[in-house]
Amino acid sequence: MTSVFRYHGLRVEIAGRAVVQSLDLAIAPGECVALVGESGSGKSQSWMAPFGLSPGIASGEAWLCGEALVGRDEADRSRLRARHVGFVFQQPLTSLSPHLTIAAHLEEAFTQAGGARPDRATLAAALSEVGIDQPQDRLRQFPHRLSGGQRQRVMIAMAIAHQPALLIADEPTTALDATLRREVMAMLTNLCRKRGMAMLLISHDLASVADAADRLIIMRQGEMVEQGPTRDVIAHPGSAYGRDLLAAAPRLDGPAPHRPAIGALLLEARDIAVSFPHPGWRRGRLQAVDQATLTVHEGEALAIVGGSGSGKSTLARAIARLGPCDAGEVSWRGLPLPPRDRIRPAERAGFQPVFQDPVASLDPRWRVADIIAEPARHLGSGVSQQHILAAMAECDLEPMLADRRPHELSGGQAQRVAIARALITDPAMLILDEATSALDVLVAGRVLDLLARLQRERQLALLMITHDLAVARRLCHRILVMDHGRIIEQGDTESLIRSPQTDITRQLVAASH
Amino acid sequence: MNRLRLALPAGLVGLVLLAAWLLPSLLPWDYRVIDWDHVSAPAATPGHVLGTDSVGRDLLSRTLVGTRITMMVAIAAAFVSLIIGVLWGAIAGWCGGKVDALMMRIVDALYALPFMFVVILLMVVFGRSILLVFIGIGAVEWLTMARVVRGQMLALRHRPFILAAEAAGAKAGFIVFRHALPNMAAVILAYLLLTVPQVVMVESFLSFLGLGVQEPMTSLGILVKEGADDMDVYPIALLVPGGVLVTLVVCLTVLGERLRDRWAA
Numbered sequence: 219m220t221s222v223f224r225y226h227g228l229r230v231e232i233a234g235r236a237v238v239q240s241l242d243l244a245i246a247p248g249e250c251v252a253l254v255g256e257s258g259s260g261k262s263q264s265w266m267a268p269f270g271l272s273p274g275i276a277s278g279e280a281w282l283c284g285e286a287l288v289g290r291d292e293a294d295r296s297r298l299r300a301r302h303v304g305f306v307f308q309q310p311l312t313s314l315s316p317h318l319t320i321a322a323h324l325e326e327a328f329t330q331a332g333g334a335r336p337d338r339a340t341l342a343a344a345l346s347e348v349g350i351d352q353p354q355d356r357l358r359q360f361p362h363r364l365s366g367g368q369r370q371r372v373m374i375a376m377a378i379a380h381q382p383a384l385l386i387a388d389e390p391t392t393a394l395d396a397t398l399r400r401e402v403m404a405m406l407t408n409l410c411r412k413r414g415m416a417m418l419l420i421s422h423d424l425a426s427v428a429d430a431a432d433r434l435i436i437m438r439q440g441e442m443v444e445q446g447p448t449r450d451v452i453a454h455p456g457s458a459y460g461r462d463l464l465a466a467a468p469r470l471d472g473p474a475p476h477r478p479a480i481g482a483l484l485l486e487a488r489d490i491a492v493s494f495p496h497p498g499w500r501r502g503r504l505q506a507v508d509q510a511t512l513t514v515h516e517g518e519a520l521a522i523v524g525g526s527g528s529g530k531s532t533l534a535r536a537i538a539r540l541g542p543c544d545a546g547e548v549s550w551r552g553l554p555l556p557p558r559d560r561i562r563p564a565e566r567a568g569f570q571p572v573f574q575d576p577v578a579s580l581d582p583r584w585r586v587a588d589i590i591a592e593p594a595r596h597l598g599s600g601v602s603q604q605h606i607l608a609a610m611a612e613c614d615l616e617p618m619l620a621d622r623r624p625h626e627l628s629g630g631q632a633q634r635v636a637i638a639r640a641l642i643t644d645p646a647m648l649i650l651d652e653a654t655s656a657l658d659v660l661v662a663g664r665v666l667d668l669l670a671r672l673q674r675e676r677q678l679a680l681l682m683i684t685h686d687l688a689v690a691r692r693l694c695h696r697i698l699v700m701d702h703g704r705i706i707e708q709g710d711t712e713s714l715i716r717s718p719q720t721d722i723t724r725q726l727v728a729a730s731h
Numbered sequence: 732m733n734r735l736r737l738a739l740p741a742g743l744v745g746l747v748l749l750a751a752w753l754l755p756s757l758l759p760w761d762y763r764v765i766d767w768d769h770v771s772a773p774a775a776t777p778g779h780v781l782g783t784d785s786v787g788r789d790l791l792s793r794t795l796v797g798t799r800i801t802m803m804v805a806i807a808a809a810f811v812s813l814i815i816g817v818l819w820g821a822i823a824g825w826c827g828g829k830v831d832a833l834m835m836r837i838v839d840a841l842y843a844l845p846f847m848f849v850v851i852l853l854m855v856v857f858g859r860s861i862l863l864v865f866i867g868i869g870a871v872e873w874l875t876m877a878r879v880v881r882g883q884m885l886a887l888r889h890r891p892f893i894l895a896a897e898a899a900g901a902k903a904g905f906i907v908f909r910h911a912l913p914n915m916a917a918v919i920l921a922y923l924l925l926t927v928p929q930v931v932m933v934e935s936f937l938s939f940l941g942l943g944v945q946e947p948m949t950s951l952g953i954l955v956k957e958g959a960d961d962m963d964v965y966p967i968a969l970l971v972p973g974g975v976l977v978t979l980v981v982c983l984t985v986l987g988e989r990l991r992d993r994w995a996a
């Protein structure tokens with residue numbers, strides 16, 4: 219069978235530096251090939267540069283539907299892109315134009331390669347093909363009315379509207395929560411099989427593409443380190459790097475990790491309620507958290523798990539006195555914790571948060587050493603340079619990073635800085651708000667290892683907010699599942715995963731397998 | 732090319748300022764002194780490179796000193812707008828809610844006042860003085876800055892690193908001055924540069940109306956007014972100060988806009 223898309227010895231250079239070297243690839247109609255690697259491995263450059271979508275300069279051979287891509291001018295490449303290729307990107311929230319209806323978006327997609335103007339029935343059919351219910355109503359709506367998963371489905375419908383021969387999906391499910399990831403990925407694979415469309419899937423997460431891809435290519439620092447049929451690569455990875463990637467993702471099966479012993483009661487939150495005014499003109503308030511009660515003991519790790527919008531972050535912030543809290547009481551070591559505007563430094567020093575986006579949660583203009591020292595400066599009596607370096611060493615940060623600024627750090631380094639900062643006041647508990655979900659699998663794995671070590675060495679309690687049960691299982695003694703602002707299920711980690719009681723938990727378990 | 736986009740206007744402004752502060756003391760004729768032998772002399776008269784005005788004062792000297800005065804008013808107004816405007820906007824944006832609403836309605840009310848009318852009224856009550864010009868202009872120019880800073884503050888307030896600072900126990904004042912304001916310094920500086928040409932225009936206009944700087948002190952606005960009176964017989968007296976004024980305003984505006992575009996991105 220002839221290939222739709224083929225590379226032979228592809229090389230991409232940016233500013234004289236090779237970011238992709240001698241990459242070979244061939245995708246047949248109906249086949250799905252996944253390019254896997256951590257950030258900076260060149261996996262995105264390897265498709266952007268040949269299509270003229272990045273400043274990278276491609277050399278070698280790249281063929282799309284029998285036509286060469288390398289060495290063509292922009293007009294030719296643009297025509298080839300529009301005719302034969304559909305693109306799906308990571309950010310479903312920002313990839314749709316807020317002032318256009320879903321119908322307008324789709325119409326544009328249908329006509330971009332010179333196709334005829336579609337009627338309403340065609341548009342509705344395109345939406346139901348990607349699994350959107352009530353397509354007729356959706357067509358009239360604007361993007362903000364759709365959830366993240368629905369927007370990504372609309373993006374996919376747009377990408378395939380002109381019947382492309384090749385679909386390129388760059389981290390198509392990374393921004394979605396665990397339950398949605400599986401559904402969207404399964405939908406993509408089905409579409410390819412049904413339409414005989416070739417698919418190039420780019421991801422940092424080996425586990426997420428394992429079901430979808432027929433063949434895998436693992437890249438590292440611009441070079442292909444391993445390739446072959448997915449089943450073979452996953453069963454017997456030929457390279458050390460491939461084995462690392464496979465081992466990095468936390469899993470629901472396998473032996474339960476060792477968890478440290480639990481001490482006395484540390485934190486107790488009773489009947490926490492938080493509500494927000496409805497956005498726009500609607501009256502009334504949206505109950506984000508309702509009647510939530512939980513306890514955390516010394517050295518204990520508790521996970522709050524739920525889909526996006528379940529209220530898990532709002533609950534954690536209400537407890538940490540970093541967000542609104544309408545009702546309920548929180549006590550810390552048996553004493554009531556004052557509300558957000560009256561909390562005292564000594565109380566704040568006991569629990570410190572780590573946020574999801576590591577780079578955004580560090581002040582871009584501050585030096586790493588000052589960032590790490592800040593909590594001690596406000597909550598204690600300041601720290602010495604040695605103390606800062608010791609905290610950095612504890613989080614596996616090189617001393618030379620002390621003078622850097624956040625934008626000069628990688629995602630993993632930035633999250634370690636955030637953890638070192640949280641530890642500087644020697645707290646009894648860390649509040650981790652999706653602390654690993656913005657990171658690559660390998661990097662996230664190392665951050666989880668670091669947290670497990672800290673938990674063991676410092677008898678640190680953890681309150682962990684995550685959408686991923688497998689991540690929760692890696693560290694947590696107990697799990698609490700939230701949906702629509704309520705705690706719907708809780709229990710010991712292993713028994714909750716083994717025998718989930720509610721549909722939501724069952725979905726979360728299925729999504730993490 | 733990209734460097735030139737900033738260097739060209741910055742260089743021109745620098746050149747004019749340098750000349751305005753250094754050159755007058757080197758010229759043979761002081762800006763106040765009347766040369767009875769050369770009244771309304773044309774350009775290139777010995778001792779008067781650009782000639783003299785209708786009462787025999789050296790035009791180059793007067794233009795340079797006028798530039799000095801105009802720029803001083805502008806810089807003072809920019810300073811006022813920096814202090815009041817940034818503080819006002821930062822407090823309003825940080826506090827939000829009712830405080831924000833009240834503070835921004837005050838700004839709206841001041842915007843709505845007919846500025847010229849207020850300045851004229853002040854002049855009538857307190858008599859003409861250059862200090863009033865400073866105060867009057869400064870009191871108005873901070874309004875835009877307050878709005879800009881408030882908008883920036885609203886956007887920054889919900890960034891994770893601000894929340895992280897609160898978690899680290901930072902007080903509101905510390906967060907505003909050490910976390911928020913440094914992160915909008917680029918925008919503030921760029922708008923400050925846009926304030927200067929506006930003030931130059933306002934001062935020139937006031938002086939043109941005879942409400943600004945008093946004789947024998949001069950400013951670009953007065954020079955343009957005087958030049959305009961005899962422009963049919965003696966155009967150079969209008970063209971020289973007018974040219975300097977236009978050059979300054981255009982260069983500062985372009986510089987401010989380009990810096991804003993570069994830093995805002």
